[in-house]
Amino acid sequence: MSHPGDNLVLALLIGVMFFLLLRNWVSFSFITDWLKKSSKREWVEPRGEIPHLLRQKGFEVVDAKVRVPLTIDVDDHIYESRLYIDYLAHSDQGLYIVIVSRERKPLRMTGPALRDHFLPYYLLYRPEGILYVDREKGKIKVIEFDVPNMRFRTKQGFKWSYIAAVAFGMILALLIR
Numbered sequence: 001m002s003h004p005g006d007n008l009v010l011a012l013l014i015g016v017m018f019f020l021l022l023r024n025w026v027s028f029s030f031i032t033d034w035l036k037k038s039s040k041r042e043w044v045e046p047r048g049e050i051p052h053l054l055r056q057k058g059f060e061v062v063d064a065k066v067r068v069p070l071t072i073d074v075d076d077h078i079y080e081s082r083l084y085i086d087y088l089a090h091s092d093q094g095l096y097i098v099i100v101s102r103e104r105k106p107l108r109m110t111g112p113a114l115r116d117h118f119l120p121y122y123l124l125y126r127p128e129g130i131l132y133v134d135r136e137k138g139k140i141k142v143i144e145f146d147v148p149n150m151r152f153r154t155k156q157g158f159k160w161s162y163i164a165a166v167a168f169g170m171i172l173a174l175l176i177r
Contacts, residue, residue, distance in 0.1 A: 099130060
């Protein structure tokens with residue numbers, strides 16, 4: 001015997017099952033992108049010696065003082081961190097990340113030091129290059145990474161449990177009628 005609202009509950013269960021099935025293949029990030037876009041702040045052209053130097057070299061400053069929050073999950077512990085990007089610049093070639101030199105953290109020009117310092121920025125945005133601005137000398141060094149495109153295939157089987165749960169729900173609904 002069917003009660004009022006049974007069909008609604010069944011439809012909601014089927015909808016949840018389809019969502020769980022599709023979330024592996026379909027990105028629902030457009031919802032979060034839409035929410036973030038509505039809360040964007042108004043753009044103000046950055047001023048100062050670094051943006052002026054970048055404009056002289058043919059770069060257009062797109063964003064300034066970008067803070068990228070990171071969440072790192074190790075076993076049961078969650079760690080919070082962040083990456084700071086001084087500027088994002090654009091030229092005819094594409095997007096560049098701009099890192100300004102710091103007196104407290106001088107950059108050693110060795111392969112491992114450059115990798116440790118700049119590779120996280122490169123992997124985050126995949127820019128055309130990273131511009132390292134030496135504030136004291138007024139020079140810009142272009143750092144480019146040549147990372148081979150390595151893809152590891154993981155075997156992912158079809159989740160038959162979703163189909164079984166939907167079929168069970170439909171059979172149960174027919175038997176209850």
